[in-house]
Amino acid sequence: MSRYLFQRLIATVFSLFAATLIAFLASRLAPGDPIRLMLGDRAVSSQVVHQLQQQYGLDQPILVQYGYFVRNALIGDFGTSYYYTGKPVLEVIAPGIWVSLQWESLSLALAVFGALVLGVLSALKQNSWLDHLIMLFALSGISLPSFALATFLMVIFSLQLGLLPVAGLDSPAHFILPCLTLAAQPAALLARLLRASMLEVINQEYMRTARAKGLGEMAVILRHGLKNALLPSLTVLGIMVGRIMAGSFLVETVFSIPGLGRIGVQAVVERDYPVILGITVLLSFAFLFVTFVVDLLYGFLDPRIRYA
Amino acid sequence: MSSAATQSSSSSDLAGILDVDRTVATRTRSGLWGDAWYRLRKNRAAILSLGFLIALVAIIVLAPYLGEPSPLTQDLDHIDEAPSAAHLLGTDELGRDMLSRLINGAQVSLMVGLTVQTCETVIGTLLGLIAGYYGGVVDMIIMRIVDTVYAFPPFLFAVFMAAILPPSVWSIILVLVLVSWPWEARVTRGMVLSLKESEFVTSARVVGASNWRIMLRHILPNALSPLIVGFSLGIAGTIMAESGLSFLGIGIRPPTPSWGGMIDQGRLFLRVYPHLAIFPSIALALTVLAFNFLGDGLRDALDPRLRKD
Numbered sequence: 001m002s003r004y005l006f007q008r009l010i011a012t013v014f015s016l017f018a019a020t021l022i023a024f025l026a027s028r029l030a031p032g033d034p035i036r037l038m039l040g041d042r043a044v045s046s047q048v049v050h051q052l053q054q055q056y057g058l059d060q061p062i063l064v065q066y067g068y069f070v071r072n073a074l075i076g077d078f079g080t081s082y083y084y085t086g087k088p089v090l091e092v093i094a095p096g097i098w099v100s101l102q103w104e105s106l107s108l109a110l111a112v113f114g115a116l117v118l119g120v121l122s123a124l125k126q127n128s129w130l131d132h133l134i135m136l137f138a139l140s141g142i143s144l145p146s147f148a149l150a151t152f153l154m155v156i157f158s159l160q161l162g163l164l165p166v167a168g169l170d171s172p173a174h175f176i177l178p179c180l181t182l183a184a185q186p187a188a189l190l191a192r193l194l195r196a197s198m199l200e201v202i203n204q205e206y207m208r209t210a211r212a213k214g215l216g217e218m219a220v221i222l223r224h225g226l227k228n229a230l231l232p233s234l235t236v237l238g239i240m241v242g243r244i245m246a247g248s249f250l251v252e253t254v255f256s257i258p259g260l261g262r263i264g265v266q267a268v269v270e271r272d273y274p275v276i277l278g279i280t281v282l283l284s285f286a287f288l289f290v291t292f293v294v295d296l297l298y299g300f301l302d303p304r305i306r307y308a
Numbered sequence: 309m310s311s312a313a314t315q316s317s318s319s320s321d322l323a324g325i326l327d328v329d330r331t332v333a334t335r336t337r338s339g340l341w342g343d344a345w346y347r348l349r350k351n352r353a354a355i356l357s358l359g360f361l362i363a364l365v366a367i368i369v370l371a372p373y374l375g376e377p378s379p380l381t382q383d384l385d386h387i388d389e390a391p392s393a394a395h396l397l398g399t400d401e402l403g404r405d406m407l408s409r410l411i412n413g414a415q416v417s418l419m420v421g422l423t424v425q426t427c428e429t430v431i432g433t434l435l436g437l438i439a440g441y442y443g444g445v446v447d448m449i450i451m452r453i454v455d456t457v458y459a460f461p462p463f464l465f466a467v468f469m470a471a472i473l474p475p476s477v478w479s480i481i482l483v484l485v486l487v488s489w490p491w492e493a494r495v496t497r498g499m500v501l502s503l504k505e506s507e508f509v510t511s512a513r514v515v516g517a518s519n520w521r522i523m524l525r526h527i528l529p530n531a532l533s534p535l536i537v538g539f540s541l542g543i544a545g546t547i548m549a550e551s552g553l554s555f556l557g558i559g560i561r562p563p564t565p566s567w568g569g570m571i572d573q574g575r576l577f578l579r580v581y582p583h584l585a586i587f588p589s590i591a592l593a594l595t596v597l598a599f600n601f602l603g604d605g606l607r608d609a610l611d612p613r614l615r616k617d
Contacts (some may be wrong), residue, residue, distance in 0.1 A: 019459035246463035
């Protein structure tokens with residue numbers, strides 16, 4: 001296990017470095033001189049510009065600059081925002097982190113729960129109208145872009161029926177529409193996979209054994225069926241988290257939720273490259289961390305993986 | 309492919325010798341693709357989707373001859389109108405005809421979807437072939453690059469790149485190819501790894517076939533099924549990503565109509581004129597759904613082992 005853990009750790013650290021390097025290089029390729037962007041409309045002599053370039057290390061070779069960036073990022077310093085002149089990037093994005101973490105984990109929980117119910121139900125009732133309905137629902141869930149779904153939900157529940165609030169995250173009721181929207185796609189993805197793996201498990205001999213020894217149907221399905229069917233689904237958990245993170249850019253924009261995604265979109269609109277870079281690095285770090293944990297869990301639960 | 313052909317011709321010879329009713333044998337003579345088409349035809353959702361997509365392309369091609377107003381012509385006397393005889397789907401906030409904007413948006417979406425998917429399939433498949441076939445250092449380098457792209461949550465990388473590149477359709481195409489080719493590379497590499505140990509590859513090598521010939525003529529045709537399925541599903545994903553970027557204002561920029569951009573614009577008038585956002589949402593959802601249904605159908609048709617039932 002420790003060898004496997006070590007391998008995964010090395011791979012993750014490599015990915016993180018490669019990802020930050022690419023993000024860093026790309027942000028430096030962006031049009032516009034960073035100092036000019038930082039100064040905004042203020043007229044400054046070229047001497048001052050040169051001084052600032054030295055101060056920020058912008059006169060150094062690009063790989064040295066990357067080195068500075070990594071060193072500073074490790075202590076939480078992602079530079080200063082261009083748009084909110086002089087404000088540290090971390091201060092700009094910090095308020096969004098908690099907001100996003102809160103409602104996105106709620107969405108993930110909703111997605112997993114929904115997928116469990118739908119996937120198992122549809123496998124148990126294979127080829128019935130319920131199964132077809134759930135799978136049609138799932139494929140629609142995969143096909144409906146979150147911002148389109150959000151539009152439909154908003155028109156129906158907020159504007160026509162007046163049941164739910166339109167924007168913000170001020171009360172529990174505010175969470176309903178955004179969470180539903182964000183959960184739909186990952187839930188549909190997982191439900192389809194769960195159905196397939198449940199169908200594989202359902203006819204196994206140990207299921208018949210469990211029934212034969214007199215276990216209740218519920219116990220057979222949950223303890224012997226679902227438990228074994230869950231393993232392949234674990235791998236998509238990482239993908240689901242990735243989708244939720246990326247989807248939050250769209251859904252937070254639709255519902256005016258002051259999270260990381262909305263801050264990111266705003267930074268994109270304002271060409272605030274340090275903030276864009278900071279959010280990208282932060283989110284890929286979180287994403288790689290989740291992938292790493294999922295890999296470890298998988299190796300822990302399935303010995304075939306870690307000895308392969 | 310060739311083995312399937314010999315098999316079917318010998319079975320028809322047999323049918324001749326035994327004087328069996330030949331109509332029964334016709335289907336077995338059709339080969340891999342004929343069989344797949346036969347199975348696909350029985351999938352109602354997939355065929356309906358195929359019909360929808362063909363109709364969509366026909367509408368796009370015929371649009372200039374239908375006498376619809378141009379999607380860019382503003383008519384400030386008739387803004388935000390509900391559907392009527394003059395404007396079948398109404399007009400937007402600048403009095404532009406919604407139907408022709410939707411059709412134009414379809415053209416943009418399909419063009420981006422097809423271009424991106426073709427490019428990424430070619431690039432990803434070639435790199436996957438090379439990585440899987442040669443192995444060693446080449447494989448390691450290619451797969452490390454693949455891992456790097458996978459280190460970003462999908463779509464986030466696209467947002468990041470789209471924010472940096474100059475705004476144009478070609479930037480969007482480039483961005484979407486950049487983030488999506490690793491999928492094809494991974495799938496192809498996996499197929500190659502198992503296929504290159506097979507007897508027909510060894511025998512091709514024994515006869516003296518070059519590496520490229522083996523890769524392109526012997527391995528690739530056997531790895532096509534997942535790539536074809538991926539092509540259809542990939543277009544769905546690409547159209548979603550493109551419309552997402554356009555929705556955020558960093559994809560296709562106005563005045564060029566795009567579904568994502570139209571939904572974004574329509575959102576501002578959701579309370580009073582919901583049709584401005586709802587029509588493009590429906591168009592987008594139906595198109596993506598059609599490509600997904602077609603992809604699912606193709607998977608079942610091309611690989612009967614993966615059939616759901």
